[in-house]
Amino acid sequence: MRVLLIEDDLTLQRGLAQVLADSGHQAVVAGDGIHADTLLAAEPFDLVVLDLGLPGMDGIEVLERLRQRRQTLPVLILSARDRTLDRVRGLDRGADDYMTKPFELSEFEARVRALLRRGQGATLKIGRLEWFWDRREVAVDGAMLTLSRHEINLLEALLQTPGRVIAKNTLANLLGDDSAAAGDNMVEVYVHRLRRKLADTGIEIGTVRGIGYRLIPVQGDD
């Protein structure tokens, strides 16, 4: 997925761009509102991450101009402005979600995933597998597959960007609790379980040594 990250704080910009890249997304960055507005008018994106306090043009104006052009892509506002009034104003002007700085990166990743899911249509079909974004369920040839919560989290992350590698530590974050990521062993255990359940579906989880995992079509042996 192609994400436009509009943020003038360079440390935060770099950190969030890295998080997006680790999740398999292509992050394009803009550090001021006018540059962001020009990019949005000219290029397709799947999601906008928008800071409000920006040089050149305020984030709210960038958002208003986007919606005036009838561009419907999801917008996630990141702002230090934490009054209810600011949140309401952002959502009223057409944002889909609003996060107050500072925030946990794992929450940022989760909200990005949720917003991208909305833009993707109801289902995704790969091989003989069909994934239902809203219900977070999976079927093989029309029959529902029973997966645990952790298996669902892993599979959903891999399905967001089929073919692209997802870092092992990104997957570990999905399996951990609120305070800590899971260990590498736990990722390996759940990938192993998921692989067994995905046998004969036409897709498999490939290992990219030292980096992570990705969904790939099974090389035909039939």
Ligand code: CA
């Ligand atoms: Ca700012």
